[in-house]
Amino acid sequence: MSAPNYPKHPELYVDTVAFLVESCLFRVPRKPLEEESTVFRDMFLLPQPNTDMIEGLDDTRPVVLHGVSKDDFECLLRALLCRQHGENKGLVLNLTNQWISVLKLSTMWEFTSLRTAAISWLDTSDASVCRSDHVERIIFAMQYGIKEWLLPSLLALAQRPEPISVEEGRRLGIETALKLASVREKLKLQVRYIGRREISKLVIGDRDTSAARLDFTPMIQKVFDLQLPEPMSYESEWPSGDRYFLHFT
Numbered sequence: 001m002s003a004p005n006y007p008k009h010p011e012l013y014v015d016t017v018a019f020l021v022e023s024c025l026f027r028v029p030r031k032p033l034e035e036e037s038t039v040f041r042d043m044f045l046l047p048q049p050n051t052d053m054i055e056g057l058d059d060t061r062p063v064v065l066h067g068v069s070k071d072d073f074e075c076l077l078r079a080l081l082c083r084q085h086g087e088n089k090g091l092v093l094n095l096t097n098q099w100i101s102v103l104k105l106s107t108m109w110e111f112t113s114l115r116t117a118a119i120s121w122l123d124t125s126d127a128s129v130c131r132s133d134h135v136e137r138i139i140f141a142m143q144y145g146i147k148e149w150l151l152p153s154l155l156a157l158a159q160r161p162e163p164i165s166v167e168e169g170r171r172l173g174i175e176t177a178l179k180l181a182s183v184r185e186k187l188k189l190q191v192r193y194i195g196r197r198e199i200s201k202l203v204i205g206d207r208d209t210s211a212a213r214l215d216f217t218p219m220i221q222k223v224f225d226l227q228l229p230e231p232m233s234y235e236s237e238w239p240s241g242d243r244y245f246l247h248f249t
Helices: 031-036 038-045 070-081 086-091 096-108 112-124 134-144 147-159 166-172 174-185 209-213 217-223
Strands: 016-021 024-029 187-194 197-204 232-237 243-248
Touching: 016 070, 024 031, 024 070, 031 038, 031 070, 031 112, 070 096, 070 112, 096 112, 096 134, 134 147, 134 166, 147 174, 166 174
Parallel strands: none
Antiparallel strands: 016 024, 187 197, 232 243
């Protein structure tokens, strides 16, 4: 006996799709995935074999998502399917690591609206791990293509008096760290006087040539933790011929 051929409601009859992520099954509405992600939209438009072989149609043949963590996928679905009323109102995300998961997958699968929401939350939330850590913001900006974060954070590191630390260099990667160090070396303080008023500003220029005459041996030994000699003074000479002394301890 065949099933009755009832008409389907145009809005409230929902097609679902089954996913398998890290040995965990998910079954969610298909429509939001199609509407908000160009990647899933294109995937669902691919020609399919006969009905019994369609992936995602039921739990026996789910769409397998390789290289995706269960926790990241859960956060994406919560952000995508959450509601402000009814039983699902508690699905709203409020932790930084959850929104980082949303940012990661929304960027990979081109969920434009979710990506914008994740960036906005990470940029404005009081709990944001990125708020004062410019190195972290640069890493996120380069990894997820957040252009509006990159220049302000690079500028902050270039302008600060402290040099880039070894740990920050590891986090940034050698290429970014060396580029940033190059920028910092090409910034020098220009001082001029108008009457008795001193005006200072940072300008672009090569490193002061007088620095090439300094003996950096003690500082190099200290920075690279080499064997330190007894504290001593080093005599050097300005281009003008005047002599001066550097003392390291």
